[in-house]
Amino acid sequence: MEQDEKTAEKFSSRCLQPAVETYIRLSLVPEVVDEMMSGNDSVDFSTRMFFQYSVLKDLLSKDKFCLFIEYTSSYEKFIRGWIQEKIEEHFSDGTKLLELEDKYLKQCIRCIEYGIQKAHVNKEATQKEFVQDICKELGNKLVMSQDALSTCMALLKEATAEKFANSLKKSVKEMEKALQKKQKETGFKAKLDGLGSKVLNNLTVKLGGCGEKCPFCSAPCEAGAVAHKVHRVEIHRPEGLGGYRSASMKLITSICTSSVSTDMRFSNRDTKGLWHPYKEFKTFYKNWEISADKSYTTSDYWKYVMVKFNEDFAEFYDAEPANIPTEWRTISKEDADKSLKEAFGVI
Ligand SMILES: [Zn+2]
Ligand SMILES: [Zn+2]
Incomplete structure (x- = not known):
């Protein structure tokens, strides 16, 4: 592999990829909340009132003291657990999460490709200027680690960016494929866990x-x-x-x-x-x-x-x-x- 290809691959995997993954994760939080509150499910999360009804109905159908006492004595803990269970049930077949991840991945890739294309207009730009232009274009959307970015910057040469730009386009395509593979292979539970407690906090406040x-x-x-x-x-x-x-x-x-x-x-x-x-x-x-x-x-x-x-x-x-x-x-x-x-x- 040539030096340019190596550097492009590094920029893509160490700077762009983590930023893309973070962007997808952050975008998924409101999507999962909306999906739960859309009401297209056996359990109605669409309003606080329907939610309360669903919880009480479920308690009555299970008819167990241990559940009633947890509900009455530790209400917040109980409903957090209950909501979590319903989120997992709702997304357990994995299709919906995959669909959402793919939507945001495609969005990011389009943005990166556009950034590359725009930066490439200046044919005289050095590799360093070229990458700086890309970063400027993506700045609002993708947040790259400054450490990883300066490591990559140090590898860039003063030569014009022509060859490097082509290598980067290839690396971005490969990154897209690698991320698609990763998304297919990761289980729904790990994906939901990856979203942190934001979804649960949000739904608990809205519904509880x-x-x-x-x-x-x-x-x-x-x-x-x-x-x-x-x-x-x-x-x-x-x-x-x-x-x-x-x-x-x-x-x-x-x-x-x-x-x-x-x-x-x-x-x-x-x-x-x-x-x-x-x-x-x-x-x-x-x-x-x-x-x-x-x-x-x-x-x-x-x-x-x-x-x-x-x-x-x-x-x-x-x-x-x-x-x-x-x-x-x-x-x-x-x-x-x-x-x-x-x-x-x-x-
Ligand atoms: Zn009372
Ligand atoms: Zn109150």
Whole structure:
């Protein structure tokens, strides 16, 4: 191999290739997020509400305490794991990722070829000037390592760039082929891992909400992804699901909206174990809005969960099982599913 060919190959593999790979990776992040949120899947990620519905529906179909408790006690961790699983399921056949990678690879190659062509207009340019012109042209799109670039620059000669330009065109073609091969051979999991935590962070923020939980029932705040000062929940749950108990250590079945309309008191870590009136919950939770409403009871979904896992929740929270209202016991899994659909307006 001639010196020019060697240098061209080096410039292509050490400067251009890593920059192309980074560009493809960065471009894939929003594509994967969009793809997940497009709604063309069994699980609907298109809005925060549909997402919440999908999670709760999945929990009900699996009907396992270990999943419900992880969801209620470590909401953010749970949904991160859940979203990750769905991303992997969605991209597991590899075709979509390959298609996206190829789209951005072709885009980069077109840009590089255009850069070479443009730099080559100046027939008098030395090799060094030629490469500098290419770098200037690609600067906005491809970020090359300055170290690798100066190593390559040192190898360039004062001679005109004619032969070098032809060698570089060949090297770029070879690089394209090598990258296509690499893309075909790399598994979908390694590709998703290669995108880092950006996709997951992005989807968790968009779909999971602000991460705050109702101080009593642990339901996640539903105020949306936009920054907000006041947290709120539409459908509160039996407080026992958040570990609340009566003075006799029994988990309680009442829900937050009705508790704050009574003279009942609560105690927890924030009150340092002292009993504090629900009505004055703002003393401890000033950013929460829980409107007093006696008429409202929780959904059949959460009643079903509370009945089914009463003993498990009690054990987990080191409390006594709740006194379950008799009529709750007749609620079936189908009733729970129906109430979930109604709550989210799904037909
Ligand atoms: Zn609540
Ligand atoms: Zn919030």
